[in-house]
Amino acid sequence: MGIKILVAIDLSPASARVIQVSERIGNAMSAELRVLHVAEADPSFVGYDAGPDVVRDQVAKEFRDEHRGVQAHADTLRQAGLEANALLVQGPIVETILAEAKKMQADLLIVGSHGFGALYDLVIGSSSRGILKDTEIPVLVVPVKKE
DSSP: OOOEEEEEEOSSTTHHHHHHHHHHHHHHHTOEEEEEEEEOOOTTTGGGOSSSHHHHHHHHHHHHHHHHHHHHHHHHHHHTTOEEEEEEEESOHHHHHHHHHHHHTOSEEEEEEOOOOHHHHHHTOOHHHHHHHHOOSOEEEEEOOOO
């Protein structure tokens, strides 16, 4: 098998573009791909003491929906003949992506960038920028424009 690629997606409509690029890179390099979505931990959900059952049920439903979404993107890559699997993890986005990349011994990270601009990055922060700052693994940033 070729290289190992971690593909981090946010399950927005832009994820399809990131998967499309990942498919081309994966095919060109005979790569093994892992599609990762990081669900931010909901502090009120951790420990199941969030209050009414309806709140916990809603959070659990969202988590199941996210899991199905990640699986669907991995299925797209498998249908293209690639070795791909899906992973959904809760945690802080940048730290979790980097931890999973290290765990799988990834040779390349592929992430999307919405390109909101410098002011957005300054005020809100950027997952792509955080990843680039804190990793030694090569990163391919796929530009995806808001539609």
